[in-house]
Amino acid sequence: MRLFLAIVLAVFLCLGDAFAQSGRIPVAAEHGMVVSSHHLASEAGMHVLAQGGNAVDAAVATAFVLAVTLPSAGNIGGGGFLVYHGADGHTTTFNFREKAPLAATPTMFLGEDGEIQDNSNHEGMLSVGVPGTVAGLVLAHARLGSLPWADLVAPAVVLAEEGFPSTRAMQGFLQMLTRADDPLYHATRAAFLKDGATVYAPGELWKQPDLAASLKRIQREGHDGFYYGETARLLADFSAEHGGLITLDDLAAYQAEEQAPVHGTYRGYDIYSMGPPSSGGVALIEMLNILEDYDLEAMGHNSAQYLHVLTESMRRAFADRAEHLGDPRFNPDMPVARLLSKSYAERLRTSIDPGRASESDSSRFAALYAAQEESEETTHLSVMDRMGNAVSLTYTLEHSYGSRIVAKGTGFLLNNEMGDFNPVPGRTTSRGLIGTPPNRVAPEKRMLSSMTPTIVAKDGKPVLIVGTPGGRTIINTVLQVILNVIDHGMNIGEAVEAPRIHHQWLPNVTSFERLGISPDTRHLYEALGHTVRLRGTQGRAHCIAAQGDLLYGAADSRSYDGRAIGF
Numbered sequence: 001m002r003l004f005l006a007i008v009l010a011v012f013l014c015l016g017d018a019f020a021q022s023g024r025i026p027v028a029a030e031h032g033m034v035v036s037s038h039h040l041a042s043e044a045g046m047h048v049l050a051q052g053g054n055a056v057d058a059a060v061a062t063a064f065v066l067a068v069t070l071p072s073a074g075n076i077g078g079g080g081f082l083v084y085h086g087a088d089g090h091t092t093t094f095n096f097r098e099k100a101p102l103a104a105t106p107t108m109f110l111g112e113d114g115e116i117q118d119n120s121n122h123e124g125m126l127s128v129g130v131p132g133t134v135a136g137l138v139l140a141h142a143r144l145g146s147l148p149w150a151d152l153v154a155p156a157v158v159l160a161e162e163g164f165p166s167t168r169a170m171q172g173f174l175q176m177l178t179r180a181d182d183p184l185y186h187a188t189r190a191a192f193l194k195d196g197a198t199v200y201a202p203g204e205l206w207k208q209p210d211l212a213a214s215l216k217r218i219q220r221e222g223h224d225g226f227y228y229g230e231t232a233r234l235l236a237d238f239s240a241e242h243g244g245l246i247t248l249d250d251l252a253a254y255q256a257e258e259q260a261p262v263h264g265t266y267r268g269y270d271i272y273s274m275g276p277p278s279s280g281g282v283a284l285i286e287m288l289n290i291l292e293d294y295d296l297e298a299m300g301h302n303s304a305q306y307l308h309v310l311t312e313s314m315r316r317a318f319a320d321r322a323e324h325l326g327d328p329r330f331n332p333d334m335p336v337a338r339l340l341s342k343s344y345a346e347r348l349r350t351s352i353d354p355g356r357a358s359e360s361d362s363s364r365f366a367a368l369y370a371a372q373e374e375s376e377e378t379t380h381l382s383v384m385d386r387m388g389n390a391v392s393l394t395y396t397l398e399h400s401y402g403s404r405i406v407a408k409g410t411g412f413l414l415n416n417e418m419g420d421f422n423p424v425p426g427r428t429t430s431r432g433l434i435g436t437p438p439n440r441v442a443p444e445k446r447m448l449s450s451m452t453p454t455i456v457a458k459d460g461k462p463v464l465i466v467g468t469p470g471g472r473t474i475i476n477t478v479l480q481v482i483l484n485v486i487d488h489g490m491n492i493g494e495a496v497e498a499p500r501i502h503h504q505w506l507p508n509v510t511s512f513e514r515l516g517i518s519p520d521t522r523h524l525y526e527a528l529g530h531t532v533r534l535r536g537t538q539g540r541a542h543c544i545a546a547q548g549d550l551l552y553g554a555a556d557s558r559s560y561d562g563r564a565i566g567f
């Protein structure tokens, strides 16, 4: 640890104010950039780059440190997606989304009355999907990494073992744990509370010995150090004891997958993003295709007319998302090529009235989504190395701190990603249930996601790395950051900071970030027939732009401990 800290400090001292970032003024650097939701994670990634590692190496190290320092979302007990664009033009993605256990069924959350029992799709062991993060990071490193695996896990091991200052952002969770009496959360209390009982104050040194031991097994044995052996046994035993479905067979069967990105074009740029089982890339490209024919620059950023066409493209893409998308292995006939096509976008565009909001046509299903605000607890990191290789990685536990369950002896939180499946087959309600077939539970199926790690390229070189947390708002946040740069000429700091909106077809409401858009604009927008709801912040986008010989990093000021670090 001392060596790691000394090197980080030395690089800091040499580079002076390369690290200063202030909202709209991005960090500029020549040789490499890491942007993540925790400064220690960005530092670890930057250190890997400074040692000569490539973007995948740095992303792996950053992701492992986030599993230690940002337990609300950073994880080894969850899953996610990595999108890669090499300086040589090679593009690929890694799909490490969680899977339903082998014993899962479409009605596994329902009681005899046909109703969801005890919120079991979101809480308790049934809500836990088979974790994918470790398999995904191992696979990405095996295919594209360059430094030794053990070196990339090392900073996380050190921080778990030797501790780091607990953060203010964790206080709410820790307070909640002091009141959690259910034996299901005993190991969580042991991992997160001082002597299993009291809250670590912000700044107090917090050590995680069980997590360090789990990480060391991964450091030594890679994939097998998580999916076989001690960690697997602890996880399977705990699951059996607490009514879960995850067995040793589930863990042994889990594999991450490398798959082609979804690809689109927008005003001469190439867009590479995550395909199903994420809905993000398809919906993003569909919206960009619709918007390409409008003169968005002339409309003006966040003018009422601009927000109107944005909303109408969101409405259409989210309707398609709900109707068509799920895990491709279980939905071989998804019309992805059609949804990505310019001709389909043109058809959708002709249905947009410039002077009037359309209806959200719910006749296909009942209302699909509740109006509840999306939590921001997923996390995104962006990396670019000195060669010009780029990584965009988003991963999650689903809710903040996931299921809040730690299997005894493992030290890490488990996801509650099973809640992303449609829980009641055939039933869609205005309260937010959706029962359409593509995303129903099945053994070894991956649940539909909105995570949208994206890389924008020009002439075969990555120029923008974009991503964010925020549930379904993710797709719209990524869209707006890209439009802010390409159409509105913003630098990446301005593009990340600019106020955002969100519409998801149903409910037929547009959320505006509070204080973000003027009442005058809002009134003009409402006069077109839209309904507005104000909300808190939307997303925490951590992004990079490459321009000329420089890299520009922007950590979203909506993030507590986020940091862009370049060198």
Ligand code: DON
Binding pocket: 374, 375, 376, 377, 378, 396, 397, 398, 399, 400, 417, 420, 448, 449, 450, 451, 469, 470, 471, 472, 474
């Ligand atoms: O995969 C998804 O789309 C979600 N599980 C992501 C969750 C998220 O961003 C935070 N809160 N809902």
